[in-house]
Amino acid sequence: KNINDTLGHGAGDEFLKYMAGRLKGCVRDFDTVARLGGDEFLIMLLEVDDGKGRQGSSFEENIKRKTGEILQRVSEPCVIQDMEFSVTASVGIAIFPQDGDDPHMLLRNADTAMYRGKRKGRNTYEVFTPEMGDVVMKRVEIDSKLRRALENGDFFLQYQPLMDARSQTIVGAEALIRWEDEELGLVSPEEFVPLAEESGLIVEIGDWVLDAALGDVKRWRENSERNNFYIAINLSSRQFRGRDIVKNIADILKRHELPGSCLELEITERLLMKDVPHVVGILNQFKEMGIRLSIDDFGTGYSSLSYLKRFPFDILKIDKAFISDITEDPDDRALCDAIIAMAHSLGLSIIGEGVENKEQFDFLDQRGVEIIQGYYVSAPMVHEDFLKFIAISDWLETTV
Template structure:
C-alpha cells in the first residue's frame, strides 16, 4: 500500500523475482497499456535483460504494428497462453531477437479495470511449459492486485498533475515552479540560475474588446508558442492572469539572461489570431539571477518581480535586469512601508516650504508646503521616497490630512505674527483625498479651526488625478470653490489633461512641469511647449506658474513669455519654517536676473 509512482518499478521487480522463482520460469514482465498512443509500455521485468538494443524494441510496442500475440493483448480480458508452434512463429522471432531465447512458452494475464485491459502480467519459459487452470487463476488474482496498484498510481499522478499545473494552459503552476527552483538552487547544482518574470501588457484591453474567451485562447496560444520555441527542459510556469515565470534549464549569467529574455519578449510579440482578429501584445520582463547554495527561491523571485516593476515603469514592453541600484530602491520601499504608519503619529514628519516669487520683483507670493520624513536610520527623506508607498498602502489619506492640518497651523501662526499676510499657502492633494466623500467638509473644518480665509489657500492636484475620476473631481472642486479655496493643476504638460478638462473644472492656475522649464534655453522643443502652455492658460483666463527654475536663462525666458510667477532652486530651495521667516519678514527674495525694463509691469498672476 505504500507504493507510489517513484517506488512502483522497484516494488514490481521484487514481486516479479519471487514469481519467477515460484513458477520456475525464466523471465517475467509487467506492461501497461497507453490508450492515447495505442501501445503497450514495459514497466518492469525480471531478470534484467543483458545487452539491450538502443532503442529497446520491447520498451514501447504499438499495437497496430505489433506481432499477433502483442496485438491480441490490446483488448484481452482472459489469460493468453502461447506454446512453441508454427502459429506463434512471429512472436517467437520477436522474443529470439530481443532476448536470445530461441523457443519459449508464455502466459500473459491481462490487468483489468472495470472490465477493460489496462496492461499485462507476463511469464516466459524457455522451451515448453503447460499452465494449469489453478496456476492461471492465481496469476489472475496477482494481476488484479497489479491492476489496483496501477489505478491508484494513475489517480495519484493525476492529482499530482492537477496540483502542479495550470488548468487553462497545462503549464506548471506556482507550486511546481517553487519545487523546481528549490532543486535548481540547491547547493552543488549548476548555476547561475536565471529567472524571467513576464507580464503581458494591456491584456485587459484584449479581454474588453474581444471577450474573455478570446483572451483565454490568446493565453493558450502564447503558452503553446513558448513550449515550442524554448528548451524542453526549461521551466515555464503561469502564475495566473497574465503573469508567467520562465527558468531556463541552462546556467546563465546576467548578460546571457538579458539576451534570452529579449528573445522571449520578441517571441511573445508575434501576432496571434483569436476571435477572427489578428492581435499582439507586448510583454514586460524582469530578469534576476541566483547562485545555487547562496540565493533562496524567494530572493530570486522577489528580485525578478522588482525588475519587472522597473520594466513596466519605463512604459512597458521592455526588459530590465535586477541591479544593486534596484536592490537599494526596493529595500528603501520595504523599510518605508514598515515604518511609515508610525511616522504619521510619532512626530517624525515635518514640513519644508518653498517660496514662489514674482520674477520681476522677487516678492514672495506663495509658499508650497512639502512634507519630509526624519527617518530613524536613513535621515531626512524627500516626499518622492515615501508618498508613493503611502498611496499604495492606504496611508495617503492619513498622511495628506496631517500635511494640510500642519501647513494651516503654521500659516495661521505666521499670520498671527503679522507675516505672510499677502502670501498664498499651496498644499498638494493626493488622489485618495480628492475623491474622498468628506474631503470638502474636512478642509472647511481645518480652515475654521485656524481662522484662515479659503482664498489664502491653494490646493494643488496633478494632471493624472484629474482624469482618474472626472465626475467626482468636479463635485469636490466645486465644493472647495464655494469656500473660496484656489485650485491649481501641478506638473502641467505631462500629457494627461485635455482642453475639455480645463473647461470642465473650476481651476485657477496651472504649474508648468519642471521638466520643461529646466531645459529652457537649451531645448527649442521645450520652449515651444512652455509657450503653448502659457498661451493656453491665457486663453482660459488661468494663472500660470513655472516650476523648477534653476538657471537665469530659464527665468528670463519665462518672463519674456509672460509667465512672471515661478519657484525653483535658483530662487530658493525648500526650507524649514524657521528659515523661511527671515524671507517673510523681508517680503521678498532678492534676484539678479538682469531683466529688460519692459518686463517689469503689472503681474499677470
C-alpha cells in the same frame, strides 16, 4: 481591470483565459505556464531552443529573445464580447542558479525585476541583478519605518516662497514634506512618497500635511501685515479618490478658522484621466469653497486642450523641465511660449517652477507669467526661517 470595469468580471476571466492560451502558444509542451493570481502569470523555461539552429548563444540571450516574442504576442489586439482590447505586459526574469537556488528566491527576484521594468515603462522586461535586491531591501526598510514616522513626528514641512512677478512680493508658498530618520537620515520624497502611495499611508500623511501647513498659514497671517497669504499643497491620487476628501479639507479649514482662499490645491495631470465626471464634481466643490486649483507639472503627462477646458482650473504650473534650458534651447523657448499663450487664452494664471536665475525670470516676466517659484526667489525653508523671510520682505517693501 479596464475590462472588468467595462464588461464585467466574466469578460475579465475570458480575457485571462485567452491570454493564458497565447502564453502557452509561445512555449513548448514541457515548459510551464501558470497563473499566480490577478493578471500575473509565471513561465518556467527548462531550456530554450529557438529552432533556428543558432549555436553559441547564451542561455540568457535565448531567454531575452523568447521574452521579446512573448511581449509581442501579448500586445496583439484581442476581441472580447465584440470589443477589441490591446494590452501590454511587464516581465521580470530570474535565472537558476545565479539568481537563486530555490523557487521562492527565484520568484521573489523575478518579481523584483518585473516591478523595476514597470517603473521604467510598460511593455518591457528586466533581468534581475544583485543591485536590484539591494534596492528592494532599502525599500522594505523605508516602508517599515514609514509606518512609524507619522506616529513619531519624524515628518516636517519646508516652504518654498511664491513670488508675484510684477510686484516681486511674496504672496504664498508651496508646502514640501520632508522626512528625517535617526538611522536613514534625510529620506528623499522621491523614495518614500511612492511607497506611501502604494500602501495607502499617503492619505494619513496628506491629512497631516494639510493640517500642519494650514496651521502655519494661520501664524503667517497673524505675524505679517499681509492677510492674504496662501499655501499650495499637492494632492495625491489616493487622497483625491479617498472618501470625504472635500469634507476633510473643509473641516481642517474650519478648525484653523481660515477661508478657502488661503489654500491652493495642486492636481497632477494623471489624476484627471480616470472617472472624469467624478473628478469634475469634486473640483467644483473645491471651487465653491473658494479654493484655488492648479494643474501641476503641465506638459509632462497627458494633458490636452480639451482636458484643460473640461476642468475648473485657475492656474497652470509649467514644469521646471521646460524652464531649465529656456535661455539656451530654442525648442524649450517655443514650448514655453506656446504653453503661456494657450493658458492665458483660457483665462488661466501661470506659475513658473524651478526658476534659478535672472535670465529665466526675465523670460517668464516678459511673457506675463504671474507667479515665480524656484531658487531665484529662495530655497525651501522651515517655518521659522520662512517667518524671518517674510519679515525681511516686508521691511524691504517699506524701505526700498
